[in-house]
Amino acid sequence: MxxxxxxxxxxxxxxxxxxxxxxxxxxxxxxxxxxAPVFASEEEALAAAVEAYEAYLAVSDQIAADGxxxxxxxxDLVTPEWYEKELExxxxxxxxxxxxxxxxxxxxxxxxxxxxxxxSIYICADSSNTSFVDSEGIDVTSSSRLTLVTNEVVFDAxxxxxxxxxxxxxxEASLCE
Amino acid sequence: MRVTAVAALTxxxxxxxxxxxxxxxxxxxxxxxxxPSATTTDTDVILESSGGSPGSNGSNGGSGGVDASWPDSxxxxxxxxxxxxxxxxxxxxxxxxxAAEAQPITWADIAAFxxxxxxxxxxxxxxxxxxxxxxxxxxxxxxxHEGALLGQPAAVRFTPVGFHWSYGDxxxxxxxxxxxxxxxxGVGEFDPTPTSHVYDSPGTYTVTLVIDFAAEYRVGSLPxxxxxxxLAVPANPLEVIAATANTVLVDxxxxxxxxxxxx
Numbered sequence: 323m324x325x326x327x328x329x330x331x332x333x334x335x336x337x338x339x340x341x342x343x344x345x346x347x348x349x350x351x352x353x354x355x356x357x358a359p360v361f362a363s364e365e366e367a368l369a370a371a372v373e374a375y376e377a378y379l380a381v382s383d384q385i386a387a388d389g390x391x392x393x394x395x396x397x398d399l400v401t402p403e404w405y406e407k408e409l410e411x412x413x414x415x416x417x418x419x420x421x422x423x424x425x426x427x428x429x430x431x432x433x434x435x436x437x438x439x440x441x442s443i444y445i446c447a448d449s450s451n452t453s454f455v456d457s458e459g460i461d462v463t464s465s466s467r468l469t470l471v472t473n474e475v476v477f478d479a480x481x482x483x484x485x486x487x488x489x490x491x492x493x494e495a496s497l498c499e
Numbered sequence: 500m501r502v503t504a505v506a507a508l509t510x511x512x513x514x515x516x517x518x519x520x521x522x523x524x525x526x527x528x529x530x531x532x533x534x535p536s537a538t539t540t541d542t543d544v545i546l547e548s549s550g551g552s553p554g555s556n557g558s559n560g561g562s563g564g565v566d567a568s569w570p571d572s573x574x575x576x577x578x579x580x581x582x583x584x585x586x587x588x589x590x591x592x593x594x595x596x597x598a599a600e601a602q603p604i605t606w607a608d609i610a611a612f613x614x615x616x617x618x619x620x621x622x623x624x625x626x627x628x629x630x631x632x633x634x635x636x637x638x639x640x641x642x643x644h645e646g647a648l649l650g651q652p653a654a655v656r657f658t659p660v661g662f663h664w665s666y667g668d669x670x671x672x673x674x675x676x677x678x679x680x681x682x683x684x685g686v687g688e689f690d691p692t693p694t695s696h697v698y699d700s701p702g703t704y705t706v707t708l709v710i711d712f713a714a715e716y717r718v719g720s721l722p723x724x725x726x727x728x729x730l731a732v733p734a735n736p737l738e739v740i741a742a743t744a745n746t747v748l749v750d751x752x753x754x755x756x757x758x759x760x761x762x
Contacts, residue, residue, distance in 0.1 A: 382525070386527045386530065386531075404525075408525050411525050411531070415531070446527065450532040454530075463532070467534075490522055491529075
């Protein structure tokens with residue numbers, strides 16, 4: 323596992339330094355599993371993951387803009403375990419009486435691996451157009467947050483549907499310019 | 500800073516970290532600056548599982564004294580189990596498994612976020628001589644309220660930073676230091692100090708002091724971080740009887756010599 327991550331990091335770094343990072347970048351996956359993959363190709367898998375991640379960002383933005391109301395909107399987009407994590411954060415947003423202004427975005431996705439049950443990607447999440455305000459419109463945005471974060475995102479694949487299982491900042495390389 | 504628990508939570512929330520049972524951050528978490536791996540401060544803090552670990556729950560200061568009623572159970576109950584945010588030994592934001600307990604924030608919760616009022620004092624005590632400097636000073640120190648955020652010890656610290664005096668004669672002043680008794684300054688009675696005031700006319704005046712507090716928070720082993728804005732908290736009022744020097748001197752003399760002039 324560690325060796326593959328080093329390969330990914332090295333490859334990404336080389337691609338970024340050489341100035342030719344096609345959009346999206348595809349990293350060779352491990353040997354294919356025995357079962358027929360749901361996605362016919364790396365490109366297809368990557369595209370599906372990106373679409374799922376963009377939907378996740380959009381719904382997260384809406385929930386945060388509503389001050390944490392109706393978090394169940396995320397249930398169809400994330401695994402039950404991850405949903406509990408979302409609820410904790412959303413609970414704090416609601417209790418604090420704050421809401422998000424502006425939308426997140428993502429770019430420069432790179433495929434890490436995919437199988438019939440899972441897709442992992444790296445992607446840049448951009449929060450620079452977002453801010454948080456309190457009930458009186460006062461800006462309370464954290465001054466210490468990083469607005470550009472390269473995340474490793476893992477999706478569980480079931481019946482062609484992707485559910486976000488984990489999203490974690492990835493520090494080996496940056497997909498954000 | 501708005502004087503509400505909600506606003507205080509907001510300000511705390513806007514830069515605090517969340518400890519999670521598993522690694523990773525949600526998008527809302529990252530946008531709100533609550534993702535330890537996605538902030539600009541040095542974060543080598545190892546975040547542990549939040550399952551049930553209460554963090555510090557000592558209470559210190561604050562005037563909220565409402566007892567929280569914890570759910571009944573056959574065994575000992577950990578009041579901080581699945582508590583997202585606690586302050587002054589009270590779970591203010593229960594976690595998902597205790598969502599049924601969530602109540603509207605009460606005035607007691609709001610009180611818990613307020614610093615304890617400071618004390619206004621004066622020299623001479625309770626009386627003044629018109630035309631001479633009357634020394635007013637405040638005593639107030641830093642206060643720390645301790646609690647927990649998702650299993651991490653959390654604390655809020657209030658520090659007095661502004662002193663707004665209203666002298667009751669139509670004048671007021673805003674000072675950045677509390678002042679001190681004459682003895683501390685090494686000056687004599689009725690000598691001017693940076694916080695003294697002169698009454699021009701005899702009369703009875705009510706003096707009010709409002710202290711501005713700045714707030715900081717800390718989570719886990721991270722350093723204190725400032726919260727923008729200040730909280731204004733009134734201190735005790737002072738009653739002042741101002742009289743002319745003549746009157747005061749005569750009073751003194753007559754006490755010594757009841758048959759003297761003017762008695």
